Amino acid sequence: AHGCAVEAVTFHEVGAVDSIVDIVGACVGFELLGIERFLASPIHLGRGFLGCAHGRYPVPVPATAELLKGARVYTSDIEAELVTPTGAALLATFCEDFGPMPEMRLEGIGYGAGTRDFPDFPNLLRVMLGETHAASGQERLLMLETNLDDASPQILGHVLERARQVGALEAFAVPVVMKKGRPGTLLALLCRPEHREALLTLLFRETPTLGVRFYEVERRALAREVISVETPYGPIPVKVATLDGEIVNAAPEFEACQQAAERHRVPVREVLLAALVEFRRRQREG
Known part of the structure; x- marks a missing residue:
């Protein structure tokens, strides 16, 4: 943003002791509380002008x-600076999404008051600590979708593979019938909110689409672990999946079986079967 090397940047207000205390104090607090995810409401910026070192x-x-590029922000008729560079740096660094508060079990609430008084609202920062459904295998995700009637199979395959590399949890294509009876493809990507922008960029750059729709979905996943046999x-x-502590599914990793089959020159199904037999034997023996 400064158009020069990092070493040549000179701090003014943000280098003051109070800013350093704010940043270090926030980081220490987050560490002590054991926070795993940070979410924030859309950010009220304020408006007007103010004087600073420059x-x-x-x-x-x-x-x-x-600092707030990519965040959801808004302004109102309040003539004041409501977000400082220090606050923006903390939000941009820690928050993975800006929107409504997720469903959670509320465990604690904290308030921080500013020194400036406003006539129509309290000058407070509120932090709410809670546990979401993610702890029990349920989480809120985003589904990105676009309809394509002019993309080649080679492009679709490339995009699906790149989407998984960028952060898609699931990436798939479904044949559909579009306007005027044209055959087309529904391209769908499931992702966490923090990967939305990267995946949108991928779709706009790599496919001929002119628009992508996205919406929030909920997913419940079984607890999983990988053991070696x-x-x-x-x-x-x-890969072993459990429900309430009970094993409900087990599947050998196919790529590992494929590589072993190639090394030993046997069919892949023999390696898959051998892995399952050994896994079940270990289960019986406890």
């Missing part, structure tokens, strides 16, 4: 605006 600047000041073809990892 003169008179519009609200939000350039540093705040730069010894077979005549070497160790094979087995």
Whole structure:
């Protein structure tokens, strides 16, 4: 943002002791509380002008605006700076999404009051600590979808593979019939909110789509772990899924079985069967 090397940047207000205390104190607090995810409401920036070390600047000041790229922000008729560069840096660093509060079991609430008084609302920052459904295998995700009638199979395959690399939890294509009876493809990507922008960029750059729709979905997933079993073809990892502590599914990792089959020149199904037999034997023996 400064157009120069990091070493050449000179701090003014943000280098003051109070800013350093704010940042270090927040980080220490987050660590002590054991926070795993950070979410925030859309950010109220304020408006107007203010004076700083380089003169008179519009609200939000350039540093705040730069830091909050990608965040959901808004303004109102309040003539004041409501988000400082220090606050923006903390939000941009820790928050994975900006929107409504997720469903959670509320465990604690904290307030921080500013020194400035506003006539129509309290000058407070509220932090709410809670446990979401993610702890029990349920989480809120985003589904991204676009309909394509002019993309080649080679492009679709490439995009699906790249989407998984970028952060898609699931990526699939479904044949559909579009307007005027044209055959087409519904391309769908399931992701966490923090990967939305990267996946949108991928779809716009790599496909001919002119628009992508996205919406929130809920997913409940079984608890999973990977264990290794010894077979005549070497160790094979087995993915084990449990429900309320009970094993309900077990599947050998196919790629590992495929590699073992190639090394020993046997059919893949033999390696898969050997891994399952050994896994079940271990289960019976406890």
